[in-house]
Amino acid sequence: MSNEVNRRWLLASRPDGAPVAENFRLDEAEIPVPGEGEMLLRVIYLSLDPYMRGRMSDAKSYAAPVPIDGVMEGETVAEVMVSNNPDYVPGDIVLARAGWQSYGLSDGSGVRKVARGSVPISTALGVLGMPGLTAYAGLKNIGMPKEGETVVVAAASGPVGSAVGQIAKIRGARAVGIAGGAKKCAYLIDELGFDAAVDHRAPDFAEQLAKACPDGIDVYFENVSGKVFDAVFPLFNQFARMPVCGTIAFYNATNFPEMETYVPTLMRAVLTKRLRIQGFIVYDFASDYPDFARDMASWIEEGRVKYREDIVDGIEQAPEAFVGLLKGKNFGKLVVKVGADPVSS
Known part of the structure; x- marks a missing residue:
């Protein structure tokens, strides 16, 4: 390790709109030395997630x-x-917020x-980690699907959306996924068992969604917003629930002119249909983690929940992969392999 350096991506400037390569700078520094109570971590996998924008x-x-x-x-x-x-020894594999670098310190x-x-240790960043818990807790505590209800989820081929749809099926609900492109939509139905999938890029997307939800929408798990929400909104049933954990369509926006006339219509529907719209951060439901870890591990073992990872090799690829994530280019949980995996190798 003496000849190695700590390669790390620094924030060079704040983006105006969509992030670009110039917002990041690759830096090389000495590998840090742990102090009292600290440990040196060698990063194996880095999670890339929309919240980073x-x-x-x-x-x-x-x-x-x-x-x-x-x-x-980054996690x-x-x-x-x-x-x-004293709680950790060399060779332990851990989940830690070490960031976009090859080595980090932690207390x-x-x-x-x-x-x-x-299952691969990388799943601790996906189906068995923060995205999986987001799906599990948001659906349980806010969505609360009942047997026979229709659950719609945006970004359905991603780590959160794919788990939402599969958990909805386990709960006895009907799952409708929204994704970008025929390949992702086919994956939702053929591999994950969704009841229907709709391509948000289709020119008649709203009409297709309405056809896929003939009895309306009872739960909409919001990851996207924008034109996807515009198509969902008229289909809400009375007492529909909408957990909001992401609005990726707006992450790069610098203004919102379309919202100037939208609020009155939205608020009227919230009142007359008695809608429940609640935003949440996954850590709001940290107490659900033990139940989630038990249930999700069991469902994976039983084949009731499947997952897909999109692994990019090399920390130097992180900015490009992240920019692609915000454009929907990934297929599955996006992970950067930073170093050798001692478990799978």
Whole structure:
């Protein structure tokens, strides 16, 4: 390890609209040395997620922005290399917010050990991690699907959306997925067992969605907003529920002129249809994690929940992959393989 360096992506500037390559800077630094109570982590997998776009901005939000010249924020699966922390030993595989870099330090706060089991350790960043918990908790606590109801989810081929649809089916509901392109829509039906899938790129998207939901929509799990929500909105049944965990259609927007005339119509529907629209951050439901971990592991083992990973090789690919994520170019949970995986190799 003495000849290695810590390669890390820094935030070079804040984007105006969609992020571009110039907003990132690849830096090389010495591998940090852990102090008292700390451990040195070697990053194996880095998760890329839409929320990172918000961290690049300095607008007020639920979390602090990444500072200029700071390491980009991100959750990772990493190997403990050196430990001065009594709870961890070299060789442990952990889930930690080490960021976009090949090595990081941690004092153990917010760190969780990752079991070596029948599924890849990278799934701790996807179906068995934050995206899976987002789907599980948002559907359980806000969506609350009943048997026979129709659940619609946007970005349905992604890590959150795919889990939402499959959990809805397990709960006895009808699952309708919205995705971009025929290949993703076919995946939802043929591989994941959705009842219907609609391509949001189709010119008659709204008409296709209405046909796929002949009895209206009882639960809409919002990951996208924009024109997708425009098509969903007229189909809401009375007492429909809408968990909101993402609005990726607007993440790069600099203004919202279409919203100036939309609010009265929306608010009237909220009143007359008694809609429940609730935003949430996954950590609002952190107490659900033990139930989620048990249920999701069981469903995967039983074949009731399937998952797909989109793994990009090399930390140097992270910015391009992230920009592509915001455009819907990924197919499955987007993960960057930063270093050697000691479990699968």
